[in-house]
Amino acid sequence: MSAVESGARAPLQITERLLCGWGRTARSRCRVARPRSVEDVLEVLARSAGSPAGVIARGAGRSYGDAAQRNGGEVLDMTGMNGIISIDPGRAVVSVEAGATIGQVMGALAPHGLTLPVLPGTRHVTLAGAIASDIHGKNHHRDGAIARHVLSISLCTPAAGLLEVSPESDPDLFYATLGGMGLTGVMVRATLRAERLACPWVAADIDRTDSLQHTLELMSGEDGHRYSVAWLDLLAEGSKMGRAVVSRADPLPSDGSSLHGRGRRASSYPGALSRRATFDVPHRFPTALLRRSSMSTFNALRWRSTPRQERGRRLAMVPYFFPLDGLGEWNRLYGASGLIQYQFVVPAGQEHALERCFALISDRRLPVYLAVFKRFGPAFGGPLSFPLEGWTLAVDLPAAAEGVRAALDELDEILIACGGRVYLSKDVRLRAELMSVMYPRLEDFQTQRARVDPAGLLRSDLALRLGLCGARA
Numbered sequence: 001m002s003a004v005e006s007g008a009r010a011p012l013q014i015t016e017r018l019l020c021g022w023g024r025t026a027r028s029r030c031r032v033a034r035p036r037s038v039e040d041v042l043e044v045l046a047r048s049a050g051s052p053a054g055v056i057a058r059g060a061g062r063s064y065g066d067a068a069q070r071n072g073g074e075v076l077d078m079t080g081m082n083g084i085i086s087i088d089p090g091r092a093v094v095s096v097e098a099g100a101t102i103g104q105v106m107g108a109l110a111p112h113g114l115t116l117p118v119l120p121g122t123r124h125v126t127l128a129g130a131i132a133s134d135i136h137g138k139n140h141h142r143d144g145a146i147a148r149h150v151l152s153i154s155l156c157t158p159a160a161g162l163l164e165v166s167p168e169s170d171p172d173l174f175y176a177t178l179g180g181m182g183l184t185g186v187m188v189r190a191t192l193r194a195e196r197l198a199c200p201w202v203a204a205d206i207d208r209t210d211s212l213q214h215t216l217e218l219m220s221g222e223d224g225h226r227y228s229v230a231w232l233d234l235l236a237e238g239s240k241m242g243r244a245v246v247s248r249a250d251p252l253p254s255d256g257s258s259l260h261g262r263g264r265r266a267s268s269y270p271g272a273l274s275r276r277a278t279f280d281v282p283h284r285f286p287t288a289l290l291r292r293s294s295m296s297t298f299n300a301l302r303w304r305s306t307p308r309q310e311r312g313r314r315l316a317m318v319p320y321f322f323p324l325d326g327l328g329e330w331n332r333l334y335g336a337s338g339l340i341q342y343q344f345v346v347p348a349g350q351e352h353a354l355e356r357c358f359a360l361i362s363d364r365r366l367p368v369y370l371a372v373f374k375r376f377g378p379a380f381g382g383p384l385s386f387p388l389e390g391w392t393l394a395v396d397l398p399a400a401a402e403g404v405r406a407a408l409d410e411l412d413e414i415l416i417a418c419g420g421r422v423y424l425s426k427d428v429r430l431r432a433e434l435m436s437v438m439y440p441r442l443e444d445f446q447t448q449r450a451r452v453d454p455a456g457l458l459r460s461d462l463a464l465r466l467g468l469c470g471a472r473a
């Protein structure tokens with residue numbers, strides 16, 4: 001009789017794998033289990049209790065650094081637990097297993113005229129990965145990060161087993177988990193608020209700006225648009241530095257007339273969510289294209305080819321929110337040494353620090369092609385949540401480029417001086433001593449972590465590097 005016929009759980013397979021984040025920089029050899037049930041997760045936690053290396057949950061592995069791996073330890077690959085548990089269209093509430101991706105959840109919500117209120121730049125991340133990073137979208141200035149929209153989570157913890165945690169039942173543990181990088185437990189389910197989706201299109205106002213000053217003017221104090229993002233040309237010299245293509249958008253109303261006869265394409269929206277990338281970057285991509293001179297030409301071309309001003313441009317939601325998903329495995333563009341994504345936030349009122357950061361990027365001749373700039377609204381939620389009211393910039397840098405790490409250390413110093421911080425989900429190189437300065441509520445986080453994991457079983461390479469998980473008991 002098979003395990004299925006007898007009703008018994010199939011034994012968990014463990015495979016040894018070399019894991020890394022999306023940046024493909026730090027690699028670790030891990031023992032990977034792919035649980036299918038809460039019992040499987042609890043079994044791995046119980047079995048690993050004596051393991052000196054520890055255990056950490058992993059979603060889709062799209063954090064850039066070393067947050068979802070543990071060298072020599074156990075990794076729980078949560079992508080096997082990806083069911084949609086329930087959707088309540090009346091209340092606009094969805095409950096899912098934690099390994100479901102943003103794309104899968106959006107696909108399930110779409111037929112009910114619903115969508116998720118916060119979307120990152122790719123739909124290929126898991127919901128638990130998104131919650132553990134407290135992700136933000138292009139609407140943070142209006143709607144906050146995902147923590148604002150999560151109603152409850154089911155969390156497997158080493159010390160207390162399965163806990164149902166909500167802002168009402170245990171606010172301290174709840175908010176420590178939202179943004180807590182998997183260090184307070186393994187999320188197995190989450191319930192969150194969805195929002196009405198009138199139609200899967202946005203209307204975008206697009207402006208080409210000539211300077212950083214002009215870019216900030218357009219993006220600040222402007223709460224009229226729901227979504228706002230800018231692509232910055234950080235390779236332009238002199239006063240042109242910080243010139244940008246700024247896109248501010250709003251969802252289109254359901255009114256069919258606003259689609260100008262594009263209804264057929266709009267109705268294929270759920271299909272678009274599961275569509276594969278149109279092109280996969282090959283393994284051996286010529287990295288010469290990543291030289292500063294080539295990037296500078298690309299940037300100038302991109303900036304010039306954008307009209308100075310366009311109003312009400314209709315854009316389909318999927319390419320608008322997930323532009324990079326059209327190019328499969330785009331991280332290979334950076335070659336075998338990979339890429340570092342450095343994302344930081346500078347508090348509102350400290351714009352001079354932004355200028356210093358940009359000047360340093362220019363002076364150190366960093367080859368920055370992709371520089372994505374957003375405005376954040378007020379901070380909300382947990383001690384390790386990244387967003388602060390102000391400005392955030394994310395830059396992709398070839399890890400092998402000369403002087404990159406030293407220049408990022410200098411950028412850290414500018415951030416410390418102005419009360420800014422870097423985003424842990426993108427990090428692979430921050431020094432441990434800066435952690436409590438950038439995240440001054442770190443002690444609160446440690447208190448919550450110690451409640452549910454006093455022996456320090458939950459640990460990732462990132463947690464160890466930054467001193468987030470203490471010594472193993």
Ligand SMILES: Cc1cc2nc3c(=O)[nH]c(=O)nc-3n(C[C@H](O)[C@H](O)[C@H](O)COP(=O)(O)OP(=O)(O)OC[C@H]3O[C@@H](n4cnc5c(N)ncnc54)[C@H](O)[C@@H]3O)c2cc1C
Nearest residue numbers: 059060061062063121125126128129132135136181182187
């Ligand atoms: C192209 C691209 C665009 C992006 N755009 C944005 C953006 O716009 N905004 C933004 O905020 N982020 C963005 N990100 C970052 C991304 O959203 C986060 O890194 C997210 O955490 C990745 O989810 P994942 O499922 O891949 O998690 P992983 O990378 O696998 O894990 C990330 C963290 O979540 C924890 N975790 C995963 N699953 C669980 C679980 N079940 N229980 C507990 N902890 C768990 C892990 O331990 C780890 O600490 C982007 C990333 C990429 C590659």
